[in-house]
Amino acid sequence: MKNINWSQLGFHYTETDYIVRSEFHNGIWSEPIATTDKTIQLNLSATCLQYGQQAFEGLKAFRGVDGKIRIFRMEQNALRLQSSARGLYMQPVPTDLFCRSILLALQKNLDFLPPYQTGAVLYFRPLLIGTTPRLGVGPGKDFLFAVIPSPIGPYFKVGFHGTPFIVNRRVDRAAPLGTGQFKVGGNYAASFRATEEAHAAGLSCIFLDCKEHKYIDECGAANFFGIKGNSYITPASSSILPSITNNSLMTLARDMGMKVERRKIPLEELAEMSECGACGTAAVISPIARVIDPDNQRIYEFGKEPGPVSIKLYNALQDIQYGRVPDPYNWCKIID
Numbered sequence: 001m002k003n004i005n006w007s008q009l010g011f012h013y014t015e016t017d018y019i020v021r022s023e024f025h026n027g028i029w030s031e032p033i034a035t036t037d038k039t040i041q042l043n044l045s046a047t048c049l050q051y052g053q054q055a056f057e058g059l060k061a062f063r064g065v066d067g068k069i070r071i072f073r074m075e076q077n078a079l080r081l082q083s084s085a086r087g088l089y090m091q092p093v094p095t096d097l098f099c100r101s102i103l104l105a106l107q108k109n110l111d112f113l114p115p116y117q118t119g120a121v122l123y124f125r126p127l128l129i130g131t132t133p134r135l136g137v138g139p140g141k142d143f144l145f146a147v148i149p150s151p152i153g154p155y156f157k158v159g160f161h162g163t164p165f166i167v168n169r170r171v172d173r174a175a176p177l178g179t180g181q182f183k184v185g186g187n188y189a190a191s192f193r194a195t196e197e198a199h200a201a202g203l204s205c206i207f208l209d210c211k212e213h214k215y216i217d218e219c220g221a222a223n224f225f226g227i228k229g230n231s232y233i234t235p236a237s238s239s240i241l242p243s244i245t246n247n248s249l250m251t252l253a254r255d256m257g258m259k260v261e262r263r264k265i266p267l268e269e270l271a272e273m274s275e276c277g278a279c280g281t282a283a284v285i286s287p288i289a290r291v292i293d294p295d296n297q298r299i300y301e302f303g304k305e306p307g308p309v310s311i312k313l314y315n316a317l318q319d320i321q322y323g324r325v326p327d328p329y330n331w332c333k334i335i336d
């Protein structure tokens with residue numbers, strides 16, 4: 001085990017010993033290899049640099065209460081990367097190659113897997129890039145797939161508390177029939193103008209639907225959910241990323257006897273919600289304390305403390321990820 005102060009780790013990159021990589025040339029993926037070299041030699045004309053042919057993923061391995069390692073819903077990340085690859089006309093990484101690469105990255109970096117109860121986990125960043133040199137506009141035919149691991153600290157350093165959000169109507173992160181449903185770098189670069197401005201004011205961004213700027217779309221780099229009566233409500237939109245955490249929370253909410261509604265959510269409906277949050281791999285749930293709508297001089301207040309449903313859902317998901325309760329959906333790949 002590395003001598004790392006696990007509970008002091010933040011949510012940022014810590015280099016591990018190995019990364020894993022595989023290349024696609026002449027219609028064939030090479031076997032994934034683990035290497036200590038974290039750099040690549042890339043022609044500056046590569047399609048990832050010229051035309052943004054790039055997609056990525058994010059998933060976690062947890063050291064459980066029983067000492068076993070659990071990787072959460074790895075196949076879902078494989079499927080989503082395949083969808084992103086097709087969206088940008090790239091070669092999809094087969095599920096088997098994706099999963100073997102994650103397992104190899106874990107095995108070669110076991111010393112970087114944080115112990116149970118430190119709040120830290122081993123995060124994996126799978127990355128797919130187009131490497132064909134090409135100046136004429138168009139897709140390439142060569143690709144590199146890599147898995148970059150990093151131990152990351154607890155998302156909530158000061159505990160599980162709500163944070164303030166601001167509604168953004170100045171920047172669209174993705175068009176209705178654009179790339180919002182894919183996890184591609186361009187969406188994030190397109191949102192930086194809005195998110196950095198919000199961060200400077202101590203806020204996170206809520207993006208509205210790009211056509212009418214009327215309905216809630218994404219919460220920064222996370223999905224939105226709200227609780228209204230006994231309903232778990234989350235946006236139906238062609239421009240949001242299908243979050244694996246949100247999908248899991250919907251299942252858990254149904255299990256708790258809640259109604260799950262996936263539909264358009266007008267911003268003003270926040271006034272009828274008792275609690276709401278952003279959900280994603282990083283934080284599981286990031287409760288929303290307040291939503292500021294500067295254009296209409298309106299503030300929707302939810303309070304700094306997370307609501308009871310958010311707490312229940314958060315605990316239910318973390319209990320499965322840390323092996324504290326049985327995993328009825330086989331969400332975790334368990335490694336003894």
Ligand SMILES: Cc1ncc(COP(=O)(O)O)c(C=O)c1O
Binds near residue numbers: 220223242243245279
């Ligand atoms: C834009 C965006 N939406 C939603 C999510 C949440 O997805 P997941 O729960 O699969 O991490 C993420 C993070 O991956 C994201 O970047």
